Amino acid sequence: xxxxxxxxxxxxxxxxxxxxxxxxxxxxxxxxxxxxxxxxxxxxxxxxxxxxxxxxxxxxxxxxxxxxxxxxxxxxxxxxxxxxxxxxxxxxxxxxxxxxxxxxxxxxxxxxxxxxxxxxxxxxxxxxxxxxxxxxxxxxxxxxxxxxxxxxxxxxxxxxxxxxxxxxxxxxxxxxxxxxxxxxxxxxxxxxxxxxxxxxxxxxxxxxxxxxxxxxxxxxxxxxxxxxxxxxxxxxxxxxxxxxxxxxxxxxxxxxxxxxxxxxxxxxxxxxxxxxxxxxxxxxxxxxxxxxxxxxxxxxxxxxxxxxxxxxxxxxxxxxxxxxxxxxxxxxxxxxxxxxxxxxxxxxxxxxxxxxxxxxxxxxxxxxxxxxxxxxxxxxxxxxxxxxxxxxxxxxxxxxxxxxxxxxxxxxxxxxxxxxxxxxxxxxxxxxxxxxxxxxxxxxxxxxxxxxxxxxxxxxxxxxxxxxxxxxxxxxxxxxxxxxxxx
Numbered sequence: 001x002x003x004x005x006x007x008x009x010x011x012x013x014x015x016x017x018x019x020x021x022x023x024x025x026x027x028x029x030x031x032x033x034x035x036x037x038x039x040x041x042x043x044x045x046x047x048x049x050x051x052x053x054x055x056x057x058x059x060x061x062x063x064x065x066x067x068x069x070x071x072x073x074x075x076x077x078x079x080x081x082x083x084x085x086x087x088x089x090x091x092x093x094x095x096x097x098x099x100x101x102x103x104x105x106x107x108x109x110x111x112x113x114x115x116x117x118x119x120x121x122x123x124x125x126x127x128x129x130x131x132x133x134x135x136x137x138x139x140x141x142x143x144x145x146x147x148x149x150x151x152x153x154x155x156x157x158x159x160x161x162x163x164x165x166x167x168x169x170x171x172x173x174x175x176x177x178x179x180x181x182x183x184x185x186x187x188x189x190x191x192x193x194x195x196x197x198x199x200x201x202x203x204x205x206x207x208x209x210x211x212x213x214x215x216x217x218x219x220x221x222x223x224x225x226x227x228x229x230x231x232x233x234x235x236x237x238x239x240x241x242x243x244x245x246x247x248x249x250x251x252x253x254x255x256x257x258x259x260x261x262x263x264x265x266x267x268x269x270x271x272x273x274x275x276x277x278x279x280x281x282x283x284x285x286x287x288x289x290x291x292x293x294x295x296x297x298x299x300x301x302x303x304x305x306x307x308x309x310x311x312x313x314x315x316x317x318x319x320x321x322x323x324x325x326x327x328x329x330x331x332x333x334x335x336x337x338x339x340x341x342x343x344x345x346x347x348x349x350x351x352x353x354x355x356x357x358x359x360x361x362x363x364x365x366x367x368x369x370x371x372x373x374x375x376x377x378x379x380x381x382x383x384x385x386x387x388x389x390x391x392x393x394x395x396x397x398x399x400x401x402x403x404x405x406x407x408x409x410x411x412x413x414x415x416x417x418x419x420x421x422x423x424x425x426x427x428x429x430x431x432x433x434x435x436x437x438x439x440x441x442x443x444x445x446x447x448x449x450x451x452x453x454x455x456x457x458x459x460x461x462x463x464x465x466x467x468x469x470x471x472x473x474x475x476x477x478x479x480x481x482x483x484x485x486x487x
Contacts, residue, residue: 046155046212046214047155047157047169047171049214050157050210050211050212050213050214051157051159051169053143053214054142054143054159054208054210054214054216055110055159055167056109056110056111056139056140057084057085057139057140057141057142057143057208058082058083058084058085058110058142058159058160058167058207058208059082059083059084059085059092059107059108059109059110060080060082060083060107060108060161060166060167061080061081061082061083061094061098061099061105061106061107061117061131061161061206062078062079062080062081062106062108062164063078063079063099063102063103063104063105063106064078064079064102064103064104065078065079065100065101065102065103079098079102080161080163080164080202080203081094081095081098081099081160081161081203081204081205081206081207082094082098082159082160082161082203082204082205082206082207082208082220083098083107083131083206083207084142084206084207084208084216084219085139085140085141085142086141086142086243086307087139087141087311087314088135088138088139088140088141089135089138089139089314089315090115090132090133090134090135090139091120091130091131091132091247092107092117092130092131092132092133093128093129093130093206093219093239093243094128094129094131094205094206094219095127095128095129095205095206095219095221096122096123096124096127096128096129097127097205098129098205098206099117099119099129099131100122100129104116105117105118105119105131107131107133108166109135109139110167113135113136115133115134115135116133117131117132117133118131118132119131119132120132120246120250121246121247121249121250122246123242123245123246124188125188126234126238126242127188127190127221127234128219128234128239128242128243128246129246130243130246130247142208142216143214143215143216144215144216144236144240145210145211145213145215145216145217145236146215146217146236146237146269147177147194147217147218147235147236147237147238148235148237148269149269150174150177150194150217150235151174151177152173152174152175152176152177153173153174154173154174154211154212155171155172155173155211155212156171156172156173156174156196156198156209156210156211156212156217157169157170157171157172157198157209157210158170158171158172158196158198158199158200158204158207158208158209158210158220159207159208159210160200160203160204160205160206160207160220161203161204161207162199162200162201162202162203162204163201163202163203164203165203170198170199170200170204171198172196172197172198172199172229173196173197173198174194174195174196175195175196175197175229175230176194176195177192177194177195177235178192178193179192179193179194179195179232180192180193181193181222181232183222184225190221190222190232190234191238192235192238193221193222193232193233193234193235194209194217194218194232194233194234194235195230195231195232196209196231196232196233197229197230197231198220198231199229199231200220200222200223200231201223204220205220205221205222206219206220206221207219207220208220209233216236217233217235217236218233218234218235218236218239219233219234219236219239220232220233221233221234240305240306240307241306243307244305244306244307244309244310247307247310247311247314248306248310250310250314251310251313251314254317254318255313255316255317255318255339256282256283256318256339257282257283257284257313257337257339258278258279258281258282258283258284258285259275259277259278259279259282259284259289259295260275260276260277260278260279261273261274261275261276261295261306261309262274262276262306263305263306270304271304271305271306272294272296273294273295273296273303273304273305273306273308273309274292274293274294274295275289275290275291275292275293275295275326276291277291278290278291283337283338283339284324284337286338287324287335287336287337287338288333288335289324289326289335289337290328292328293326293327293328293333294326294327294328295309295324295325295326296325296326296327296332297323297324297325298312298313298322298323298324298325299312299322299323300312316339317339318339319338319339320338320339321336321337321338321339322336322337322339323335323336323337324336324337375457377449377453380453380456380457381449381453381456383453383456383457383459384452384453384455384456385422386456387426387456387459387460388425388426388427388452388455388456388459388484389421389422389424389425389426389427389428390418390419390420390421390422390425390427390432391418391419391420392416392417392418392419392438392452393416393417393419394414394415394416394417394447394448394449395414395415395416395417395437396414397414400414400415400437403437403474403477404437404474404477406477407474407479411439411440411445411472413439413445413447414439414447415437415438415439415440415445415446415447415474416437416438416446416447416448416451416452417435417436417437418432418433418434418435418436418437418438419434420434421433421434426484426485426486426487427471427484429484429485430471430482430483430484430485431482432471432473432482432484433475435475436473436474436475437473437474437475438471438472438473439472439473439474440471440472441455441469441470441471441472441484442455442462442469442470442471459486462486463486464486466483467485467486467487468483468484468485468486469483469484469486470482470483470484471483471484
């Protein structure tokens with residue numbers, strides 16, 4: 001039998017004090033170590049990390065900007081802004097209003113190297129532009145994030161050049177999302193804009209808004225005049241879509257690949273790029289790429305979105321062969337696509353040039369008598385048949401708008417529909433077929449009988465370096481261009 005005796009209170013107190021004295025030193029030691037660690041870390045935080053990660057991807061833009069005054073005279077002042085490197089070969093995205101009307105665009109990188117830039121492509125509707133420099137070494141592109149799930153209250157920073165103070169950091173929070181912001185005395189409206197209380201000043205335009213993960217979530221674009229802490233940014237999701245479109249315009253002016261690429265989003269908010277359509281007879285179809293293939297790699301570029309797709313093709317030439325890695329069902333396939341397939345049909349060139357000021361034919365809305373003075377309309381139509389090799393009829397504008405609504409912004413004037421093509425004629429050799437809608441021949445639009453008759457009349461006098469003239473064609477809701485021989 002065990003007997004438990006009661007310990008005197010004084011003895012118990014002495015034992016507890018001894019135990020306490022043994023524990024107090026380690027506890028104080030742990031607290032001291034934790035305090036030291038926290039104190040050492042107070043200068044480093046997410047903002048310093050985000051700045052360090054992205055400052056080399058930001059550039060300072062400046063130049064003499066010309067502004068027309070109310071008295072119809074010109075005023076010159078020094079414009080400044082910010083740009084964001086999105087391709088290591090020197091492609092920089094910024095706001096169009098930053099570089100518009102600048103005589104000479106000067107770009108300074110973080111390492112103080114200076115370059116002269118040119119505008120590669122612009123999109124005035126979104127106030128975005130791509131400018132290009134020729135860097136001495138590959139540049140560091142920005143890290144893209146997403147903007148679809150931004151929340152008011154999130155912390156963010158801006159990197160820019162406010163009032164010329166280059167590569168400045170300001171911080172704040174997301175105030176609201178999906179704002180619609182109109183610009184004073186302009187039809188420009190920023191849609192789905194991010195509102196932030198991050199301090200934005202003149203010179204910050206075109207610079208990145210960055211989240212706590214060090215990813216770009218927007219391009220700073222505007223402030224509310226007369227207010228404090230109200231600024232706006234274009235969301236990065238829209239920036240990426242617009243940048244992909246602008247890169248696509250540059251690629252499709254020079255390359256033939258035959259893929260209509262689209263990006264789809266999965267449940268984890270990641271994109272995949274899919275060959276939505278593959279043109280019959282194109283280099284891609286000839287090589288073996290099929291509709292529905294998921295494109296994961298082109299050359300050295302991993303394809304995570306549609307912007308990557310066009311960046312991978314940029315700079316290639318007709319005759320080059322490039323490796324595509326695609327996922328098809330459960331297979332991974334490596335397919336070499338040659339960009340000079342004889343059966344490929346060149347994609348339409350969206351950048352149709354303006355008609356010459358002298359001797360230009362009238363548009364459909366201005367149509368009058370043919371510019372012959374002596375020849376009848378029937379005689380002029382016979383010249384079109386003889387010289388170009390087509391019978392045609394103007395497409396009523398209401399039918400044109402119904403058939404091609406997505407092209408109205410770029411080509412608002414309409415076109416003519418080809419009814420028949422004479423065998424072995426210039427148009428036949430340019431692969432024009434009945435049903436095509438021609439919206440441009442050379443430097444002229446073709447919106448009326450007068451336009452086409454005028455071109456038919458002067459056809460024999462036209463001269464080009466390669467004895468060919470470019471025509472712009474709509475066929476089955478797609479854009480194409482073709483080079484038609486003059487003889």
